[in-house]
Amino acid sequence: MRPPELTVGPITRTDIVRFAGAGGDFNPLHHDEEYARAAGSPTVFAMGQMQAGMLSRLATDWLGLDAIESYKVRFSAKVWPGDVLTLRVAEQERDGDRVEAVLEAVRQDGEVAVRAWVRAIDINDR
Amino acid sequence: MIGTLVDEYTFAVEPGKVLELARAIKDPAARYVDAGAAREEGFTGVPAPLTYTVVAGHHRDAAAAVELLGLDIARVVVGEVGWEYERPVVVGDVLHGRRTVVDVKRKAGSRGGGMTFVTLETEFLDAGGDVVVRQREVLIETGRS
Numbered sequence: 001m002r003p004p005e006l007t008v009g010p011i012t013r014t015d016i017v018r019f020a021g022a023g024g025d026f027n028p029l030h031h032d033e034e035y036a037r038a039a040g041s042p043t044v045f046a047m048g049q050m051q052a053g054m055l056s057r058l059a060t061d062w063l064g065l066d067a068i069e070s071y072k073v074r075f076s077a078k079v080w081p082g083d084v085l086t087l088r089v090a091e092q093e094r095d096g097d098r099v100e101a102v103l104e105a106v107r108q109d110g111e112v113a114v115r116a117w118v119r120a121i122d123i124n125d126r
Numbered sequence: 127m128i129g130t131l132v133d134e135y136t137f138a139v140e141p142g143k144v145l146e147l148a149r150a151i152k153d154p155a156a157r158y159v160d161a162g163a164a165r166e167e168g169f170t171g172v173p174a175p176l177t178y179t180v181v182a183g184h185h186r187d188a189a190a191a192v193e194l195l196g197l198d199i200a201r202v203v204v205g206e207v208g209w210e211y212e213r214p215v216v217v218g219d220v221l222h223g224r225r226t227v228v229d230v231k232r233k234a235g236s237r238g239g240g241m242t243f244v245t246l247e248t249e250f251l252d253a254g255g256d257v258v259v260r261q262r263e264v265l266i267e268t269g270r271s
Binding site for chain 2: 008015018019021022023024025027048049050052053054056057059060061064065066068069070071072073074075117
């Protein structure tokens with residue numbers, strides 16, 4: 001039951017484009033350098049759903065996909081090309097075969113990019 | 127505005143889309159690409175990652191939805207997204223998503239530019255009409271700068 005810790009990155013523009021194709025988010029802020037700069041951004045940045053999905057792997061590796069009742073994310077900082085994310089369990093509370101935990105994806109500069117709340121049941125056999 | 131239907135669409139959960147999303151979130155688990163590995167873990171078919179319903183982005187028009195809600199797309203960000211699962215989404219499911227407004231809150235801003243929080247809920251029903259997953263998202267329209 002020891003929670004895992006994962007590292008992803010450095011995130012590339014190709015990673016962001018791959019997620020755009022998978023998820024169908026073609027907002028040009030996430031892939032068009034000129035558009036992003038004209039909008040006041042230093043460069044393109046990842047859509048929050050990309051890091052939300054990456055962080056969900058921590059939950060499924062640890063607790064099991066079929067044990068998870070709910071997964072909720074809140075976005076707090078952007079993820080830029082070159083960023084390295086550490087995915088870790090920040091808090092956990094276990095009650096019998098139930099777990100409630102807070103997960104976070106933290107950038108190399110210490111900023112939390114996304115925080116997730118996960119609730120799981122029937123985890124005794126893991 | 128509460129109760130307003132934002133959009134609805136039907137899509138099949140396809141093996142290629144599950145593989146693409148698993149790759150895009152850098153999850154190498156065999157269960158997302160190999161039916162045998164999925165069965166060994168007790169799934170009825172190849173399951174989809176927890177955030178799979180994001181692929182509904184291919185079936186939605188984000189700009190039209192924001193316009194329907196009366197928000198300025200240049201000032202809208204997604205603050206929060208949550209999923210509640212009745213069962214895992216599996217390849218072969220045909221899901222019908224229906225997205226409605228469930229909450230609207232406004233906060234006064236210090237410089238006259240208030241913020242608006244709109245909560246949308248999508249119920250994804252399978253072909254039998256049972257809810258598989260409920261997704262809630264909070265859109266935030268920031269004040270004019």
